[in-house]
Amino acid sequence: MKLPRVGIIGAGAAGVTCAAILQSAGYTPVIFEKSRGVGGRLATRRLGSGEMFDHGAPYISGKSDIFSRFVERAISESHAAIWAPWWRGGDAREGELFVGIPTMNAILKHQLNGIETHFQTEVASISRSGEQWILQCVDDVAAQLDVIVCTAPAPQANRLVGSRADFATTLERVKMSPCWTVLARQAKRPQAPAFDAAAWPTSEIALVTNTSAKPGRSCALNCWTLHFGKDWSFSNLEAERNEIVQHGIAVLARILGLSAEDFDYTSAHRWRYARTEEAVQTPFLEDETQSLYCAGDWCLGPYVDNAFRSGLCVAEKIVHCHGRAPSTATSIS
C-alpha cells in the first residue's frame, strides 16, 4: 500500500505532533516552517552569553489526560521539568506548570526524529493540480503533495487556504489576541529576586517571569520577560519597537525596584497572534476531498495542550482515511 505524501505547514506543537504520529504510522511527512527553528510560540531567545528568555509561552500547563501523559514522558526523558515558581503575593496559577529543558521547544524538538523539515521556508500559496496539491514557497521552492495540513494561526491559515475550501467563514470566526513582550537582562545578579513570577489578571501588564529561575537553565544573570496584557498590546500593536522597549523597561524597573540602567540587554517581540480568545471548538477543519486540513491551538483553545490535541486528531484522521504501514503502532502517548 502506498501511503500519501503529507506536507505540514508549521513546526509548532500542532505541526510537530501531527508529523510525529504520521511518522509512527509509517508515513514520511515533510514540514515547511518559515522561521529558523522548531517550536512556534514555544519560543526561547538565547543570547551568545548563554542567557535566555522564554518570550512565547512562559510555561505549559497539562490539562487533558493525553497531554499530561505526553508531558510526563517528556519529563522522564529530561526534555521537560515541573516549574514551581515563587509567585509574587502567593500562588497565582492552579495546577502544575511545566517548562521545556533546556529551552521551551525541547518538548517538540526530539520528536522531529529524522522528519524532513525545511526551516526558513515560508509557504506562499497552495494550488490544486489534478489529484495533488502544489505548495509554493516564497523562495520559489515548490512541492507536490497528496495531503496538506496547515497549522499556521487562523488568520494566517485563512490567507493560505481560505479560498481553497469552505474554510474562510470558520477561520474568520476565530479570535486571537496579540501580546507584546519585553526582554531584559539584569546586569548583575542581585540577592535573590523577590519573586520568580508575577501575574496581574486584568491590567496593562499580564505577567513577569524570570527565565533564569526555571529548572535546567544555566543562566548566571536574571533574564526577565514581561508579557503585556492583550488590550494594551492591541492598542499598541503598531507602535515602534523602541517605544515598547523603553516603556517595558520602565515598568520592569518599577516592579523590581531597579533602575533602567540595571539592565544591559533589552529587546521586544510582538506576537500578533498570541492567544486564542474564541476557538472553533472542533479539533481540525477538513475539505471535501479529505486532503486539505487546518489544525492548531485555535481549533480548541488557548493552550499548548489544545495545539497538541489538534495535531494528534488530524493525524489520526489521516491515518483513518489512508491507512498505516503494516506493523506500525501510534506511539506518541
Ligand SMILES: Cc1cc2nc3c(=O)[nH]c(=O)nc-3n(C[C@H](O)[C@H](O)[C@H](O)COP(=O)(O)OP(=O)(O)OC[C@H]3O[C@@H](n4cnc5c(N)ncnc54)[C@H](O)[C@@H]3O)c2cc1C
Ligand atoms: C505570549 C504568549 C503566552 C502564552 N502563554 C501560554 C501559557 O501560559 N500556557 C499555554 O499552554 N500556552 C500559552 N501560549 C500559547 C501556546 O504557545 C500556543 O497555544 C501553542 O504553542 C500553539 O501551537 P501551534 O502549533 O498551534 O501554533 P504555533 O506555535 O504558532 O505554530 C505555527 C507555526 O507555523 C509557522 N507558519 C505560519 N505561517 C507559515 C507559512 N506561511 N509557512 C511556513 N510556516 C508558517 C509559524 O512560524 C509557527 O512556527 C502562549 C503564547 C504566547 C505567544
